[in-house]
Amino acid sequence: MTATTLDAIATVQKSPGYWNNVLRRFRRDPVAMFALFVVLALILMAVFAPLVAPADPYRASMLRRLRPIGTEGFPLGTDELGRDMLTRLIYGGRLSLLMGVTPVIIAFFVGSFIGITAGYLGGRVNTVLMRTIDVFFAFPSVLLAIALSGALGAGVFNGLLSLTIVFVPPIARIAESVTTAVRKIEYVEAARASGASAFTIVRVHVLGNVIGPIFVYATGLISVSLILASGLSFLGLGVKPPEPEWGLMLNTLRNAIYVQPWVAALPGLMIFITSISFNLLSDSLRSAMDVKS
């Protein structure tokens, strides 16, 4: 190798990569930016809850139960035990977001691993893995989540486990189908002809081309997961009292709808805002990734 070629490498005109283009399009999308802002605000609020919240989320008082929205000192009223709603809504984001987002993240890794393995190896491995996945797919997701956590019992960990099991099959299915499609493309054949090992080919050539679609699909599941996670707590599974969590708060405030209906509806509004923001983010990401170039 000569010195001139070394110089040449340094002066190569780099084209922006695919992900740079996606990012650029994503940043130009006002809906995406707005949804991202809301999601980040919710996450920051949850993380820094002790700094943001005006009161103690556990301090109850029988003297000031179910105050309406706009009460002095309690801008969003109080709950059935007299705890400050604003504080509990801020703190509630911690468990709700954790229980909604974590299962999808874990399922993204597990499902991608299963799906890409099945898709790349094909044959028997594929049949065994995908038929097992089909069994879990044969349950409606809500039913499976409730069946598993109903059997396992309440608790944050059991809730997370159940939800993760619910989201692995759909992600694995998508991963399998995109990997199977990519495996048949000629650049993978060319890579095999270069003598690369299966692991190297998956890492260098397959992963980069399948992870995008799988990721977008997984982001679309976050909203489902949030609704389901809070739904489990709403049924008395998942988070246990007195922890603040939106679904659980909605449950304990159910009987208050005749006294302070709009206070009782607030935790659900939080779930709704979070869920729709993640859905809008996912949609924007999908369209940003859609175009070739």
Add this chain to the structure above:
Amino acid sequence: MLKYLGARLLYTLPVAVGVSIVCFMLVHIAPGDPLTSVLPPDASAQLQQEMRVIYGFDKPLPVQYGMWLLKTLQGDLGTSIATGRPVAAELGRALSNTLMLAALATFIGFAFGSLFGFVAGYFRDTWIDKAASLVSIIGVSVPHYWLGMVLVIIFSVQLNLLPATGAGPGGSGEWRWDWAHIQHLILPAVTMSVIPMGIVARTVRALVADILSQEFVTGLRAKGLLDFGVFRHVVKNAAPTALAVMGLQLGYLLGGSILIETVFSWPGTGFLLGQAIFQRDLPLLQGTILVLAMIFVALNLMVDIVQSLIDPRVQRS
């Protein structure tokens, strides 16, 4: 055609077996002795030992599964701990209540979803499309149990127009098709219809937009042959997919009705499940889940078969 049906049935059988294994395992993944799931907590040690043998809990898991499957196939789903009645008996009425609710919700969701989707697809990329898309994204993002609560707040608490809970006046009692009963059905059905509505709207919009962008439709439009002809064509092409979505949604709603039934105290399978969870009544939980999952598997099969009858192109195995 027969070959396709055979292949489809052969594919469903192992899935059904797998589903039954998952349901069987529910009792065994539960913390503690599975015996506690069939006995009251204060049972004597001697009774415990007897029951252990009767239920076969002393045998290896595969044998237990075989025994359980045999019983299940004969229609014996075990006995509810809470009520002491057979699970199958508890399920009967609940299932018909849920089916009624889910069918109505599917119908409403499908009608409005198709309308929104069609309008959005027909006027694609205009503000009408954007508005309809917003409605559908709200539909898939809203926590339906919360929506149920909000509807109760508006129509029952504030306006006092419709009853908030139950399936008829005075709590339990036979269902009748009179206003006293039907008014109980409205809020839960409307709430539930939001789940399929968003998905149906999205699917229909994509179908309509796709069909309208095809060249022959552009040709039809250029000839001035518009509107009704195009509409009929769209319906004809979209029907198999829409039907499949509808069938699957009905299945989802049957399985996913638990949260809404809890909100409205609707005496269906979901409500039953809620009670089973609350009282840790594992036989009831297991039996209900098994029946609902099997209905879902059967619905999937039926949708595939009907779809392949309408549109032979679907027959890809």
Add this chain to the structure above:
Amino acid sequence: MSVFATEAPALKTPLLQINDLTKHFALNGGFLGRAAGVVRAVDGVSFDVAGGETLGIVGESGCGKSTTARLLVDLIRPDSGQVVIDGRLVGVDMSVREMRRHMQMVFQDSYASLNPRMTMEDAIAFGPMVNGESKARALGLAHELLAKVGLEPVRFAGRYPHELSGGQRQRVNIARALAFSPKIVILDEAVSALDKSVEAQVLNLLADLKSELNLTYIFISHDLNVVRHISDRVMVMYLGQVVEIGPVNSLYAQPAHPYTRALLGAMPSMDPDRRTMEAPLAGDPPNPINPPTGCRFHTRCKFAAEVCSQSQPIQHILADARHYAACHAYTPGSGHPGLGMSS
């Protein structure tokens, strides 16, 4: 045309020898996942390629050309058969990995052949890096090769596939194959998808590279004119078997097998005097799942005799000693009356 059936004259050891290569694909979809049939994609294919020559392979689509190419570089594992390079048997005297350093392939679809998320320099450097080169050296090599295939490295090295034209992409694919310093390059319909003018440029590039790097080509194409232009020898395949193989001039001037004649007859000629009056092929090739017995071509052959449906013909040496055809008409005593033509 006179026919000889003598032994082949002794040649020096060819660079590449293929013996009895066979691949049958099981067709799935039968009852309970049992094989519903077997596609005899490649059935007992044997041929030699001498160092420095270009062997053209022609035939209708589905005749097994591309499968043969993939079998050669072990992208598909053959059921049986031998691949011998320089007298060394692949899998015994030579590992598959080493074989792939000697024999590389360029695919038809220039776009699908390149990873859309990889720059051109990374795509070319991937092979050498997998085989133990350092990244810096592999990238340096990639730049040299880009220059060699006529793409200015400074402009093209950092680009992605969609930013290049079809011809440019195929140049990159050629560069990638050359990154191993192979002796043999298999070109599987490598120029078929290109515009005619671009095709000519790439063919010229291939010719230049061949003389510069002393390459041996296996050139697979359905375009008989291009094959004639680039090849030294031509092999004709039909339903997974070799029906005729010979030097390009001899084969084009005096095609022996009725299938080759039909194929060439379907080819438009520039010279009206040379247009054959032979009817082009009618219909599609028979289903390779259940190929015809005997000579596989007999169902479409107008010279078919009784013997053709009964026994498989073997390769016979024709007038030019390097020209073979597998047709009963050339086998004395086969019972075939001959093609009924004098020449």
